[in-house]
Each structure stands twice: as structure tokens, then as C-alpha cells.
Amino acid sequence: QVQLVESGGGLVQAGGSLRLSCAASGHTFRIYAMGWFRQAPRKEREFVAAISWSGGSTYYSNSGKGRFTISRDGAKNTVYLQMNNLKPEDTAVYSCAAITRYGSAWNIDAKYDYWGQGTQVTVSS
Secondary structure (H helix, E strand, O other): EEEEEOOOEEEOOOOEEEEEEEEEOOOHHHOOOEEEEOOOOOOOOEEEEEEEOOOOOEOOOOOOOOOOOEEEHHHHHEEEEEEEEOOOOOOOOEEEEEEOOOOOOOOOOOHHHEEOEEEEEEEOO
């Protein structure tokens, strides 16, 4: 089993920044990649960014590219999502997730095996 715990959400004004953290514990040796997703009210869950567990590869959605940066601290088993120049449309619950199967598509939420509880990000205009 893998446990994921997010932190770092909150309320920020448009143009501001936040850094989300996702700490992994348990059988972390099973993790192949980690991703961030978000879900706004009345909308489907949306892929934001993903990173290989080695940290060597990253992948971003169009909405995350350029403003968001995903990174990993191997010593802490923690993945980060640095979000800059936030916009009101970025308001959502952000969740991290882990894939344990090699070759799975990182942008598809159904491919992820473990999920955190989510953290709320609210961007005011």
C-alpha cells in the first residue's frame, strides 16, 4: 500500500503563487510515477502534471504548462507542484496520485492506483 498526503493549499489572490506538497509513505518502491489532478465544482477531474518517480521525466497539461512546475525530493519521498501566476480558474481541489504500473498513461486518472485526500486551492480575483 502507498499512502499520499497533500498539503499547501489555501486562498491566494490572482497572480499569486502556491506550492503544493504530496508526501508518499508505505511501499514507495512500487511507485512508477506521480501526478497532480484537480477538480473544480461541477467539472470533471483534470490532469495537471506528472513526474516519474526517478524525477527524470515530467509531463504537463496545456493548463499547467508554463505556470506550474512539478518536482520531486527523493530523500523526502515528496512531490511538489509549484503554481505561479494563479488565476481564478485554477480554483479547485488538487489531488496527488501514484501509478505503480510501468507504461501507464500519466494523464489518465483511471490509471492511477493511489490517491491523496486532496487540498483546496482558491484563487480570488
